[in-house]
Structures are given as C-alpha cells and as structure tokens.
Amino acid sequence: MERLRALWRILPRLIVAVGAGALLGLVFEPHDHPWLAFLAVPLLLAALSGVSMKAGFLIGSGFGITYYAVLVPWLSIIGGDAAIALAVLEGLFYGVFGMFASQALKHKLWILWVPCLWVATEYATASVPFGGFPWGRLAWAFADLPLGKLASLVGIPGLTFVIALLGVLVFAVLRRRSALSLRAVALVAGIAIVGVSSLVTLSTEGNGKTVTAAMVQGNVPGKGLEFLGRARTVTRNHLTATLDLRKAVDAGAQLKPDIVIWPENSTDIDPYKDAATRQDIEQAVKAVGVPILVGAVLEGPGPNERQTTGIVWDPKTGPGDVYAKRHPVPFGEYIPFREQLLPYIKRLEMVGRQTAPGKTVGVLPINGVNYGDVICFEVAYDDIVSDVMKGGAQILVVQTNNATYGGTGQPEQQFAITRMRAIETGRTVLVASTSGISGVIHPDGKIEHKSGQFVPDVYVASVPVRDAKTLATTLGGWPQWILTGLGIMGAVLALLARRKPRAAEPGTPPAATESREKVPA
Template sequence: MTQETVTAESREAPREPQAAGGPRRAPRIALCAAAGLIMYLAFPPNVLGPDEGGATGIWPLAPVGVALLALALRGLRPWAGALGGLVCGLFFFVPVLPGLRPIGTDVWLGLSLTEALYFAPMGAAMAYVSKTRLWPLWVAGLWVAQELVRGRVPLGGFPWARLAFSQTDTPYTAFAALGGAPLVSFATALTGTLLAFAVLAAAAKGLRTAALAVAGALAVPLVGLGVPTGSGGTGGSGTAAGESATVAVIQGNVPRSGMDFLGQRQAVLNNHIARTRELAAQVKAGEVPQPDLVVWPENASDLDPYNDPEARALIDAVVKEVGAPVLVGALTSTPDGTMVENRGIAWDPETGPGEYYTKRHPVPFGEYIPFRGVLTKIISRLDRVPRDFARGTQDNTLVMDGVPVGDVICFEVAYDGIVRDAAEARILVVQTNNATYGHTSLPWQQLAMSRLRAVEHDRTVLVAATSGISAIVAPDGTLIDRSREFTPDVQVASVPLRTSVTISDRLGGLPEWLLALVGVAGVGLALTARRRASRTGPGEAA
C-alpha cells in the first residue's frame, strides 16, 4: 500500500471525535446526570411547595435538560451514548417517582431503574445520529419513540413523567390540541436540541448559525402560543349558548395516609357520605346551586354495594338526599367471586345503580400480580393483593341525567387512548385514590396530566380523589377549584358541556407514530451514510 493510499484512507474514513475518548468521557457522564436532575425539576410540585404554585414545575428546565443530554452525547460511540442515557434516566426517574416509597423502597428504585433502561437505547441512537444533518429533528423524534415504547411495554407500559406532562400551563400546552401529548413532548425536545445546536455552533464560531438555531428554539414555543384552543379553535363544533352543568366533586378523605387506609373501608365510605350530606344541606339552604352531577373518587366504597346491603342502603339514601346522579367509585366482586372490579357506577336517585365503567388498565403489582404463582412465593408482601383485579372491556362513557360523562380511573389518565375514548363524552372525569401516595409528588403530577388532557380534548375535567388532590379543570386547562390533601372538601361549579372535536381527537394516535418514525428515520439515514462512507472511502483512494 502506497503512502498516498494511506493518506487518502485516513482522510476519507469516518473518525470518532476525540471527545469520545476515555479522559473526557467522565465529564460527559456527569453532564448526563445533570440533565436528568434538571428535567426532574420541570415536573410538579415545584420548589415553591404545594401551596405556592405546586401544580406546576419549573417548566423551562425540560428543554434545558434535553439540550444538556444532547450536548453530552454528541459524537460518542453508541455504547457510550447508551451509558449516558441510562445515567440520565436514573437521575431523572429516581427523584421523579419517590411517591412509590410508601409501597416499598425496592418498588420505587426498581421501577425507576426499569424506566431508566428505556433511556439507554435512546441515548445510543442520539449519539449515533448526532453527526448527521438535521440531528436536532431526529433526536426530538427519538424522544417520542422512547415514550411510545415505554408507555406500552411491558405489561401495558408506564407512561408517567413524559416530557409533555411537565408542560401543563406553558407555551407548549396548546400543541396538545393539535397532536396530543406526543406533539407536546416533541416540541419541548425540539427546543432543547436546537439550543444544543446553537451552543455547538457558537463554540465553532458560527455565530450566524447559532443565532438562527436560537431563533428556531424560540420559534417553537411562540408557535405554541399562537395555536388556537378552546371550542371551535381546533376544528370543533363548539358549545351552544347556555349548555353547561353544575357539577360537584366530593373529597371525603381517609382515616390515615399510606397503605393502612385500606383497612378502613367503612370509615372511607362514611366520610364520602358525610360530605355528600353536607352538599345536600348547602343546596337546601341555598348556599350552592343544585348540582346536575356529583362525582365520588375511586375507592370511595371498598364495600361492594351489590353484595353488601348496608353499603348499598347508605349510598342509595345519600344519592336520593342530594337529588342528583352520583358517580360512585367502588370495588366489586366478579360474579364468580375470584376477582375484583374497580368500577365507576352511575347511581341514579330514582333507579339506583345503573351503567358502570370497569377500569381497563389495572396497575401491575398494585391491582394484580403478574406471574402470581411464582412471585408470591418469592415476595411475601404481594399477598396484600389477595385477588387480582379484572380488566374492564366496556366503553368508558356513561350517561348521567342525559349528559354523556367520560370516566377515567386513576393512572389511566396517563394513557392517551383511554382518555381519548372517554373524551367522546361531553365532560371528563378522573376518579382516583391517592391516599397511599399522599404528600408526595404523584398527586401533583396526576393533576398536571389532567390539566393537559383538558386542553388536548377541549373538555372540562373533574378530578375526584379520596384524599386529594381533587380539582375542577376548565377546558383551557386552568384550575377552577383545587383541594388540599387530606382535607375533606366539596367543590361546586358551573362548567361548559363541550361537543367540540379537536384536531388531536381527529388524528388519534397517528401523530405519535409519525413523530416516532422521524427518530427511526434519522437512525436509518445515519446508518446509510456510515455504510456509504465505509464503502466509498477506500475505493476512491485506491
């Protein structure tokens, strides 16, 4: 081989940047850890505390965290990118999911590690595409792809802490009405990758390019501010004048927080009956208007009202007393008695229990035990779930006093498809039981999801929680009312009954798959470019 050939090959062959070497890898990993911590701060509750704006986090830190991760992984080999992604995921999920500690530290750390593992292939792919043109676009698509898989695999996935759920009341929120939560995540990530591109361009003294990248990063949220929301703004038919309903949300509270509340079934039911009687007294005294609909939370009655005559009589009496249909959250037995159903039951003051919705996505290890025969022999604590919860199959729209109500139970609010089905109704309800996770970040994060869903589907959202946080959310995502945790509360408000259909509703799950495909396409283009370079370089030199 001639000296000229050696020189040509060294000039043409693709080389890893020096930054991927060992001496400089440690600072990159540290930057990945910082990126995870910064993204965590974007999620509620924020540093001001729960009563000082805790419904939102420091939302601008979400794109900043993405930018830092993109900078840290830029030019690394895929295996190093996977390691950096894993580190980022650990430093993100461990602090964002501490609400699981009441179940067990092992559950909290185990789920955090499991969720962080999804960042590893994303990190590898981010590193791989980072030297191609348009890499900021590919990386934003990869973020959606990671969330798509994480929300489905395994056991139905766990789509908690998606980037979109940090953008509850921000310039990015309105993107939800166009492409749902996936488009919000994409827009947030794209801002971050464009910021990273600007930093790299400035470091290379490409000030004009850096300025254009900054302008692009700023343009994304500005476009979001320009997206019309509300009835008719995103392709809906609107709400006719005067079409509204007076709703009431009951928060009965529980005897104590943590797992121990489960042994106080009668007390929890009595608390919700007492608060509903309080509402009935206020109506009779003219202090509040007569509600058209009353909502109880998930697990308001852990006594099966179909099989427990006393529980049924108590509920029936208080529903008649308030004079309005009540959506009762109750645990019921399946006909054969082998499983439990988590139901929302439409209870009419005249006809009693009628239509119901059974939770379609039970919580693994909380409401059912996968591989029960094996795991219960290894982990004795799993015996606290003696019967698995059945998976519901019916539609989650219930008609109550002529009003279609879409019911979503607890962490189902994190699942796009389940909420989209419920949004076919005229008002959305989230029945939840956060007593186990009280005084942690989880109730706040669930409230943030509910607020984003209101904008996504142009619907009023009623959040009813046993111990908090209960809320009435307007279709534009603003809070009409919000409770404190572990405080009995009765919320009454007049809210619009929407009939609009947003662009997000019309497109369904398509935006998520298309945006994920953007990331996959970026990896494919990077792979094609590398193969072409490896083939043509030596050949041209020869």
C-alpha cells in the first residue's frame, strides 16, 4: 500500500518527464525544432528535483523511453516490437541518468555535474550493447544554429555538454529555490555561450586543389523491405544513371568528374564472383573513364559470412583498394546470439548471412586525394570518423542505403548527423544513397545539394581538398572522456554527500533532524 502511495505521489513528476521526453524527440528531424531542447531539459530536471534515487530512475526511464519512441519510430518498419524494445533499452540509460542526476541536483556544483552526466549517458548509449546506438545525441539537431559551430572546437560530445548546460542554466533561472545571484550568473553565462558561438567562423578553404565528384543515386525498385532480392536491378539502375552522366558530359551539360561514387548496396552480388555484375561495373567505369567507388556486398571471409564494402574500381586496372564496413548493424546486418535466437524469432532469417566487420580504416587514396569512406550508420560513431581523420582523410564520403526506411524520417536524421560531422571535421562530405538522401555538404555544414527520395539523382560538384584540422579533430576523444569522468565524479560526490548526516541546528530535537534527512519517494 505504501508503494502505491509513493507511486501516486511521483505520478505528476512522471507525467512531466514523459512530456519532456516527447518534446526532446521533436528536436530532431523530420520535426526539426532544436529550440525545444531548452524546454525539455529544464522540465526533466524539474521532475527530478528533490526525489529519491528510486524515483529518479523511474522518472528518467519514463523520459528516455518516450524520447526514443518519438525519435526512432522508423524502426517499426522492421516490427513494432523492435521499436518498443529499442525505446525501452535506450530509455533505461536515462533511468540511470535520472537516478544519479536526482542526487547531483542536491550538490552545490549541480550546474556542472548534471550536463556532464548527460554526456556520460550519451557515451554509454553509444557504446553498449553491441557497440551502442548513438542516434539520440543532443548535438545532432544543431547544424543550422550558431551553437552547432562549436562542434568544430569541442566535437560532438562537447557540443552535447554545451546544449545540456544551457538547459541546466534555464532551469537555474526558473527554479524557485535559486538565489537571485545564481539566477543572474546563469542568465549571463547562457547569453555569453550563445554570443560566443555566433562569433565562431568556419573555414571552407582548401589546400588549393579541388576535386570534381559525381554522386550517383540509381534508385531501387520498391520501398521498405520490398527492394530486398532485387539486387541485379539496383546495380543496373546505377549503371544506367552513370551512362546518362557520360552522355551529359559529352554534351557539355556536366563537368567531367574525377571520381564517381556509387552508394552502399549498389550491388548486393559479389562482383568478384558474378560475371554479369562485374561486367555492369566495368561498363560503367569505362564509360566515365574515371574510378568509381562501388558499394558492394562481398562473400566471405568465412563460411556463411559477407562484408559490406566500398571498392575503388579503376577504368584501367580494375578493382583495387577495398574498405569493409567496420561497424555492421546488429539485428540488421548480423544477429548476436544467432544460434540461440533464430529458433524463436523466425523474422531474423531475413538478415541472411552474418556480416563480418572489416579490420582496416576506410582511407582510400584515389588519384592523389585521400577519401575517408564511412558506410551508412557508421557516420554516427565517433571512433569510425575519428579513425579516418587520423588516417589523413581530405574529403569524407558516406555510402549509404536507406531504402528500408525511406519516407520514415530516418534518412533526414542521418543526413542531419552527416552535416554535424562536416562541421566537426572541417571536411566536405559527399553522400551517395541508393534511394536518397544523397548530397553534398560543405565543411561549414551548409548544404550544396540534397536529393529527393525514391528518385534517380546524379549530381556533380567541385569541392575543395582540405588538410587543415579542426580543434575537435585534434582533441579527438578527450572532451568526451573528461566530461564523462566529471559526470561520474559528480555522481560519486553527490552520493557521498547524501550519506553524510546533516548537522542539527541548535535546539533541534534528534527526531526532527532525522525527518529532514528523508527524501520524497
């Protein structure tokens, strides 16, 4: 009975947290209301303020589950149960956040600890399980705002810290218990952060060399899961689009490219083992007379395995350097615990052969320029992008296949993530998708071209080759590690402070002191 009363007492807070989670989901594409982050974060903190750790976990979980339910409904294409499972799994990370943040809010340095805890939470979601799912990071929504430019200095984790900090400062200003001096400091600090971000300038100048690249979106014969099993048609769609590009070049309607980029899964049939597929690729390469970066699924390296790759196919020497996707998608490209799960979840048989992760970094030298190749969801993972930058990438390439999720908002979300990577790395990003969204993104995050979905699209762009590194690239993972460490430190200090008995005021009976130490359910 007492537990029911406790639950009833925190119900209004849980409702507020659920509303805050829904608002935060609307921050991202396809809704694209980033300013709502500065309402969602304070609302969550208001719901967590003054509660126990158990209540904090429940409130944080309600927030997180709602947040992901609004953020990734596109996963219901695979199945409603998959969307629910992901929302619950990711939401529980925010339950842990709520558990610790509820106590950190009682510490004198709570304004620092809470945004650091947010970074730590995003670090956890981006790491576990099965390599994590870094889709819900606050920073992804801010490519169009001055705050987004800070990613070039402090990286994606640092930008998340800044956004969470601004939300905390809004809470400090609005919190009834805040002293006037704290409110004044919070207001000034918030204005200063926004002001400084507006002064940051992002260079788009190259090293004097430019590359003319063609992104080919051949389209697929169907939507959702319908395109599966039509691999030969998809390859020939890209062949046809490339032959049309050659005609446009010959007619003077297009610049002759130095490189042509085909998307992930532009061929799902191994061209090393299938003569017809190899012939299609070689016909395209010889037609344009320049290398094509082909997105191909290769058989092996082991029995019943495959690899998703980018192959540099030269018109004279044929296939050369290969990048194999290092971070395949669990339950999409491979099945963890395959033998145990397949007997119970027959739908997983659609995944087919296990995708084996690649071992080498995706830096591909082509005609004197280093291209950093990342494939599809890999663009959201810090280590993948960091490794190609460390390897000397001068231009970034994203080969992707979003046909399964076309029209659901997922392609828009991935394109927004890609824009933030352009700002963070200071590199032009060339995006080639089978069915959209393909495009060209400048080093300052501005869009030169953005294709429609489920339409053929060929775009040719001359882009700068860049060697200069942003501060974020130089710092690498240090901002994330430091901020995560501070978040953990803040949680520990808050828990230690919680265990210390409060000193009784003169004349206060012991029983009264004990009653004040209790926290709400």
